[in-house]
Amino acid sequence: MPLPQPDDLASLVLRTDFSDDRAWDAVRAALDAAGDHSLATYVSELRFDGVDVRTLIDEEAAADDDQQVINVFLADGATMEDPAHPLLAVDLSDEPGRTFRVPARWFPDVSANLSIANMDFAEFADAADESGTYRGFDES
Numbered sequence: 633m634p635l636p637q638p639d640d641l642a643s644l645v646l647r648t649d650f651s652d653d654r655a656w657d658a659v660r661a662a663l664d665a666a667g668d669h670s671l672a673t674y675v676s677e678l679r680f681d682g683v684d685v686r687t688l689i690d691e692e693a694a695a696d697d698d699q700q701v702i703n704v705f706l707a708d709g710a711t712m713e714d715p716a717h718p719l720l721a722v723d724l725s726d727e728p729g730r731t732f733r734v735p736a737r738w739f740p741d742v743s744a745n746l747s748i749a750n751m752d753f754a755e756f757a758d759a760a761d762e763s764g765t766y767r768g769f770d771e772s
Contacts, residue, residue, distance in 0.1 A: 634695035635688070635704065638673035643743040645719065647676040647707045648683050655712035659736070662717045667740030671747070672705075685720075689728045700724070703746055703753055705734070718765060723753040732757045733765040742766065 638644040645663065647656055656676065664670050685706075692700050705719040710733075718733040721742065730753065734742050745751040760766045 634699040635692060635701045636673070636675050636677075637699065637701070638747075641744075641747045642671050642673045643703070643705055643739075643747055644701055645672040645674050645705045645707055646680055646683075647674070648680050649707065649709045649712050650676075650678065650681045651709070652712055656707065659707050659711055659717045659719075662736035663719075663739050666736050666738075667744075671740055671743040685722055685729050685731065688722060689724060692724045693728075705739070705743075721753070721756070721766075723757070726753060730754070730757055731764070732760040733763070735765065735767070738766055738768060741768070 635644065635646070649655075660672075660674055663672050688704060702723075702725045704722050704724060706722060708720055711717050711719050716735040716737065718735045719739065721732050721734050723730040734756070742756050746753065746756075756766050759769055
């Protein structure tokens with residue numbers, strides 16, 4: 633079964649942790665508040681509870697070309713517990729399985745640039761800090 637398709641020019645935010653509904657509400661509120669308009673298509677389906685990156689890669693590889701999702705943002709346990717709500721960005725196309733964390737504050741920048749193909753996943757992943765978290769590009 634292919635992943636749900638995001639709305640036009642939006643990124644797919646897939647809930648994989650169902651332990652706390654209030655935390656999920658807080659994640660969505662933080663993402664929506666980070667930009668001028670929502671850049672996310674939120675998916676909260678129990679079939680994705682605890683899903684791992686390998687499973688998502690396999691599922692996308694089996695999907696028809698016109699149904700494949702290029703990248704996805706996971707709202708996992710770390711996302712729910714951390715006050716910065718860092719989503720796990722996952723490349724499903726160019727370097728399947730490559731990941732980095734993106735706090736809600738930076739989600740609009742990453743989502744917008746990926747959705748219009750202005751930048752590649754690797755550019756953001758390469759800019760991640762030692763912890764694997766993208767915190768913007770160094771302007772210096």
